[in-house]
Amino acid sequence: MSFSVPLISAALILMTIGSYALxxxxxxxxxxxxxxxxxxxxxxxxxxxxxxxxxxxRMLRYAMVLYCPLLSVIIWLIVRQ
Amino acid sequence: xxxxxxxxxxxxxxxxxxxKLLPGDFAVWMLILIEIxxxxxxxxxxxxxxxxxxxxxLAGQAVIHPIAGLINTVALLAASGFxxxxxxxxxxNKQQRAATLLMAGMGMASVYVVxxxxxYWQLGSAGYGLSGDHFFMAYFLLTGxxxxxxxxxxxxxxxxxxxxxxxxxxxxxxxxxxxxxxxWHMIDLIWVVLFPIVYVIR
Numbered sequence: 001m002s003f004s005v006p007l008i009s010a011a012l013i014l015m016t017i018g019s020y021a022l023x024x025x026x027x028x029x030x031x032x033x034x035x036x037x038x039x040x041x042x043x044x045x046x047x048x049x050x051x052x053x054x055x056x057x058r059m060l061r062y063a064m065v066l067y068c069p070l071l072s073v074i075i076w077l078i079v080r081q
Numbered sequence: 082x083x084x085x086x087x088x089x090x091x092x093x094x095x096x097x098x099x100x101k102l103l104p105g106d107f108a109v110w111m112l113i114l115i116e117i118x119x120x121x122x123x124x125x126x127x128x129x130x131x132x133x134x135x136x137x138x139l140a141g142q143a144v145i146h147p148i149a150g151l152i153n154t155v156a157l158l159a160a161s162g163f164x165x166x167x168x169x170x171x172x173x174n175k176q177q178r179a180a181t182l183l184m185a186g187m188g189m190a191s192v193y194v195v196x197x198x199x200x201y202w203q204l205g206s207a208g209y210g211l212s213g214d215h216f217f218m219a220y221f222l223l224t225g226x227x228x229x230x231x232x233x234x235x236x237x238x239x240x241x242x243x244x245x246x247x248x249x250x251x252x253x254x255x256x257x258x259x260x261x262x263x264x265w266h267m268i269d270l271i272w273v274v275l276f277p278i279v280y281v282i283r
Contacts, residue, residue, distance in 0.1 A: 005169065009162030016154045016276070020147065023281040032282045042273045050165045050266045052104045052259075060103070060110055064117075064270075071121055071274055078128040079282060 008049040012042050029080050036072035043068020104168075105260035113267045116230075120271045123226070124278060127219050131278075134215055139283060141216030144209065149200050150280035153193045154272060157231075160189035161269040164238065168262045171245060172252050179258075180245035186265070187238045190231060197228055220279060227271055234268050237261040 015038040022031050047064040048054040054061075103110065131138040167182035204210070204217070211221045241261045244250055250258045 005162055005166045008165075009158060012158045012162075012273075013155055016151065016158065019277060019281055020151045023147075023277075023283065027283040035277050035282055039274055039277055043270060046161070046266055046270045046273065050161055050269070051263050052168075056103065058103065060114070063114060067117055067121070067270070068274060071124060074125055075128045075274075075278055078125070078132050079278075081132050 005049075008045050012045060015042055032079060033076055036076050040069035040072045043072075105263045106256055109260040109263060113263060116267060117271065120227075120274070123223055124274055127223060128278060130215055130219060137214055138216045141214065141220065142280070142283060144207070145204070145220065145280065146200055147280045149196050150276050153196050154276045156189045156192040156196070157269050157272050160186040160193075161266055163189065164262050164265050167245075168255070168258060171250050171255055171258055174252055176245045176248055176250065179250075180242045183238050183242040183245065187235055187242070190235045190238070193231055194228075194235075197224065197231075223275060223279060227268070227275060230268050230271070234265045237264060 019035045019038050022034060025031070044065055047061070047067070051064065053064055163182045163186035167179040167186070170176075170179040170182060201221075209217045211218055238261065241250070241258055245258070
């Protein structure tokens with residue numbers, strides 16, 4: 001699979017608008033989880049797509065790709081308390 | 082637009098164990114790791130404070146402008162798209178177009194700066210500041226620290242655009258451009274986390 005810059009940009013912007021709209025509709029815990037899931041996907045797209053780390057077998061790539069998902073899980077666990 | 086694959090990257094720096102080359106300079110990646118770790122700790126601290134003072138943070142969130150945060154997010158994402166496309170165009174020997182894209186990225190970043198300054202001015206006029214409650218202290222620290230990175234990133238974009246116009250970058254000399262671009266994408270990555278936890282999640 002290859003990425004194209006316009007496609008990544010469009011996906012990122014759509015997910016951002018979707019997050020905003022969802023937050024306007026609901027303050028429930030599941031809504032926060034979905035918003036943080038979007039954060040995880042966006043982080044992956046930025047690291048692998050824009051930063052061009054896709055295909056690397058380095059710890060660096062794993063650190064960048066896992067940054068948003070890991071942080072999202074930690075934040076969700078804290079916020080849902 | 083016929084956009085070439087980002088996987089087709091051929092960078093002059095540090096080959097990985099699979100032979101694929103890392104974009105930009107390794108030192109910049111170390112800086113990026115330090116920066117995102119610092120912001121990561123700040124995000125966790127912000128979330129922890131929010132869990133202890135939920136009502137205070139919800140009241141603070143009601144004062145700030147989520148639509149301004151949304152505009153800033155879209156502006157930064159669009160800027161990142163322009164910068165990423167500029168890196169690809171440089172590889173295709175289209176330095177003039179790459180410089181134009183980087184300047185477009187600076188234009189989008191300027192939107193962020195203007196909106197952020199407006200937000201600060203609005204909040205400052207209403208009496209909110211660093212010395213306010215915990216929410217506003219954390220809000221100004223987090224967003225202010227990020228704001229400084231955006232301004233520095235814009236300076237880098239300007240320098241890189243100028244070098245592209247002078248043909249100082251090309252398909253065989255792109256490590257500096259890739260490093261600056263990765264720094265810019267890091268700024269975007271941080272905002273992608275900052276926006277929901279400060280503005281959106283309630």
